Amino acid sequence: MIRFEHVTKRYADGTTAVDDLSFEVAAGELVTLVGPSGCGKTTTMKMVNRLIEPTGGRILLDGEDIAGVDPVELRRRIGYVIQQVGLFPHRTVLDNTATVPHLLGVKRAEARRRAAELLDLVGLDPAVYGSRYPEQLSGGQRQRVGVARALAADPPVLLMDEPFGAVDPVVRERLQNEFLKLQSQVRKTVLFVTHDIEEAVRLGDRIAVYGQGSIEQFDAPAVVLGAPATPYVADFVGADRGLKRLSVTPIEAGDLEQPPVVHLDDPMRTASARLAEQGARWAVVLDGEDNLHGWIPAGAAAQDGTVREHARRMEAWLPVGASLKQAFSTMLQHDAGWIAVLGEGGEGRFLGVLTPARLHEALRRSIDADGRRVSRTEVDVETVG
Numbered sequence: 001m002i003r004f005e006h007v008t009k010r011y012a013d014g015t016t017a018v019d020d021l022s023f024e025v026a027a028g029e030l031v032t033l034v035g036p037s038g039c040g041k042t043t044t045m046k047m048v049n050r051l052i053e054p055t056g057g058r059i060l061l062d063g064e065d066i067a068g069v070d071p072v073e074l075r076r077r078i079g080y081v082i083q084q085v086g087l088f089p090h091r092t093v094l095d096n097t098a099t100v101p102h103l104l105g106v107k108r109a110e111a112r113r114r115a116a117e118l119l120d121l122v123g124l125d126p127a128v129y130g131s132r133y134p135e136q137l138s139g140g141q142r143q144r145v146g147v148a149r150a151l152a153a154d155p156p157v158l159l160m161d162e163p164f165g166a167v168d169p170v171v172r173e174r175l176q177n178e179f180l181k182l183q184s185q186v187r188k189t190v191l192f193v194t195h196d197i198e199e200a201v202r203l204g205d206r207i208a209v210y211g212q213g214s215i216e217q218f219d220a221p222a223v224v225l226g227a228p229a230t231p232y233v234a235d236f237v238g239a240d241r242g243l244k245r246l247s248v249t250p251i252e253a254g255d256l257e258q259p260p261v262v263h264l265d266d267p268m269r270t271a272s273a274r275l276a277e278q279g280a281r282w283a284v285v286l287d288g289e290d291n292l293h294g295w296i297p298a299g300a301a302a303q304d305g306t307v308r309e310h311a312r313r314m315e316a317w318l319p320v321g322a323s324l325k326q327a328f329s330t331m332l333q334h335d336a337g338w339i340a341v342l343g344e345g346g347e348g349r350f351l352g353v354l355t356p357a358r359l360h361e362a363l364r365r366s367i368d369a370d371g372r373r374v375s376r377t378e379v380d381v382e383t384v385g
């Protein structure tokens with residue numbers, strides 16, 4: 001969708017901001033450009049909507065060299081969100097959002113109707129906020145209007161330059177989550193500039209880590225964190241990259257342990273025998289439909305009645321595909337030594353359990369797999385103890 005071919009930008013004073021840059025962003029993909037101040041991120045971005053012209057190479061949009069496209073026409077296909085949103089101070093939130101479609105010839109009523117829908121989509125009730133003026137909004141709300149406005153003309157491409165840079169960390173995280181949800185619905189092709197590696201990792205399908213004017217690594221977040229391509233990237237992503245990586249590494253079925261499983265209607269005698277046979281300290285309890293009910297400790301091995309009378313509920317569970325960070329956090333939240341993992345969507349069947357040891361193994365296996373570019377199931381890890 002967006003393709004950089006050997007793009008260079010040398011400013012008049014001789015500064016080379018971007019040097020022989022080549023990369024591609026697929027349709028519907030969100031790529032974050034991350035790197036220290038002055039490394040050329042904004043220059044890269046502004047070349048896409050021709051606010052800056054490259055001095056070498058070319059940029060293709062949907063296969064078309066943008067050098068031959070009229071800049072005004074080009075910008076209609078590209079939404080642009082920046083840190084200081086630049087809303088019109090004397091226009092209401094609704095009119096701010098409706099401006100571009102209206103300029104493009106959409107009838108005023110229709111443009112306003114669409115603007116109200118978009119405000120809703122970014123989490124601002126149009127009935128409450130639509131008639132306000134920008135100065136009557138918080139910083140986070142202004143950024144949301146900026147995103148709604150950029151989406152108003154329904155462009156296939158979005159350029160976002162530190163859009164959440166000026167709000168406090170809590171609001172920032174909320175905006176990031178909302179934006180991810182929004183992106184899963186609208187699936188724009190997005191180039192997103194940030195200097196914050198956490199933000200880059202959370203949002204990006206892939207990340208471009210910039211050195212000085214060039215890309216040091218262009219990969220999925222988990223790969224950048226698990227297998228940094230150069231010492232520079234390792235240093236940039238930080239010493240705690242293992243911890244950051246937890247949040248971008250999903251739980252896979254192959255990571256799970258299979259404890260003894262009993263059913264609610266099993267006689268206790270059967271359950272006790274199964275626990276003893278496997279030398280287990282607890283078993284997972286499923287109901288008649290094989291859905292997770294809870295667990296039963298070996299200590300409750302009374303011989304009378306059914307499992308139902310002794311089973312305990314289990315709240316610590318996650319769907320497969322949730323992140324290892326969520327798994328760790330769920331363990332801590334429920335003070336649980338393990339969590340149950342269910343099929344897709346969380347309503348699925350019981351797949352197995354994740355223990356701290358298994359979590360650690362999963363992390364090591366996925367780092368190794370990314371480093372060697374093989375699938376996680378192909379990796380064996382040796383464990384200590």
Ligand SMILES: Nc1ncnc2c1ncn2[C@@H]1O[C@H](COP(=O)(O)OP(=O)(O)OP(=O)(O)O)[C@@H](O)[C@H]1O
Nearest residue numbers: 011013015017036037038039040041042043044195
């Ligand atoms: N108009 C200009 N003339 C000369 N040099 C420029 C110009 N604009 C940017 N530069 C230089 O080009 C380099 C890259 O700038 P750019 O704004 O792309 O960096 P950035 O990675 O976006 O930085 P930041 O995160 O601080 O915004 C910097 O060294 C900058 O000083």
